[in-house]
Amino acid sequence: MPYPPFFTEEHDRLREAVRRFVEKEVAPYVDEWEEKGEFPKDILKRMGELGFLGLRYPEEVGGQGGDYFCSIVLAEELARCGAGGFPMAVAVQTEMATPPIFQFGTKEQIERFLTPAIRGEKLACLGITEPDHGSDVAGIETRAYRDGNEWVIRGRKMFITNGPRADFITLVARTSDEPGYRGISLFLVELDRPGVSVGRKLDKVGMRSSDTAELIFDDVRVPAENLLGEEGKGFYQIMWELQGERMIAAAGCVATAQYAYELALQYAKERRQFGRPVAHFQTIGHLLAEMATQIEACRQFTYSVAYRFAQGEVPVKEISMAKLAAAQTACWVADRALQIFGGNGYMAEYPIERIWRDVRLNRIGAGTDEIMKEIIAKAMGLPD
């Protein structure tokens, strides 16, 4: 079965609905959101009403009961909105901050955090990275101390997407003095609790319609029932979360690359130099052929890994390969697309420069290229 039927007619209908939504309610406004450095929270509410924020969560928790390829459809269609920031913010909500709640949370945590996030009433963020610990997740220093029926949390989290305005964070913190991955746990923390503050809202090269913050936790008290999953098992839980994050990042990268390629193809057919469309120069034609080939190879690989993920498998090596290949391909394609646009490609009034700036993050976020290679090499049996 080399090309399993990943998408059904139901997925096609969903794709049409998301595409309509993106064309009418997102694309016309992204320039404004990019300028402002954030999207309006109302659009999240709207996505909640349309059911787009809980596509693969079961109906009992407020979701649509769809499969993983529904999430892929959403990521692919959002990638065509003209900016990477807003789709990334949505992916944090649906594929990063909330899956651990569904997977490890209590019924009460699901009601308090997951269901309102699916409705778009609560904006979620995910806190792993710290100022001194990025790739080295096991080294995090944010500390939670038990005090009676509460936990007291102290530390700082860096580069937090949705951080400036989120209602709650799925937070990784250390709950014991054991070094490394052993003493780590997950928490759900409402961000209006005393002691939480936004250290600073961060300025960025791209992804500008998504807001990013450094968050400070200064003796923030949360009830014991805000511990998510098992105490001390947070490292395994967040490693599980990262697989979904990388899987959806791969799908988003392929879709962004496809969009950049389509724009470049169209432009190359229209732009005339030396009396003919630039697409008719063999160097440009062959470049477009190579772009299409790389994208298709990445797409088929990403779909086949996603198919395994959808069946409940977590193929870490292949997910890492898909994320690495898709992120590098998206950057490579965006750069070639900009080249095909010539000087216009470098101008803000053409869509390519933003795609070129935005995709770059994908070789860093959700685990860098180098970390993906480390994971793959380890899975191949090579020493650390």
Ligand SMILES: Cc1cc2nc3c(=O)[nH]c(=O)nc-3n(C[C@H](O)[C@H](O)[C@H](O)COP(=O)(O)OP(=O)(O)OC[C@H]3O[C@@H](n4cnc5c(N)ncnc54)[C@H](O)[C@@H]3O)c2cc1C
């Ligand atoms: C716009 C944006 C949004 C983000 N959103 C979030 C978010 O919502 N939540 C969150 O928790 N984090 C978020 N991040 C953080 C992101 O996941 C980290 O930036 C990423 O994991 C890399 O960590 P670092 O930046 O500290 O780099 P470092 O870990 O300091 O790495 C620096 C360099 O060293 C390399 N390196 C590190 N270790 C190794 C090694 N063992 N072998 C080889 N090379 C190595 C890296 O690949 C990199 O090239 C975001 C980042 C950005 C830029």
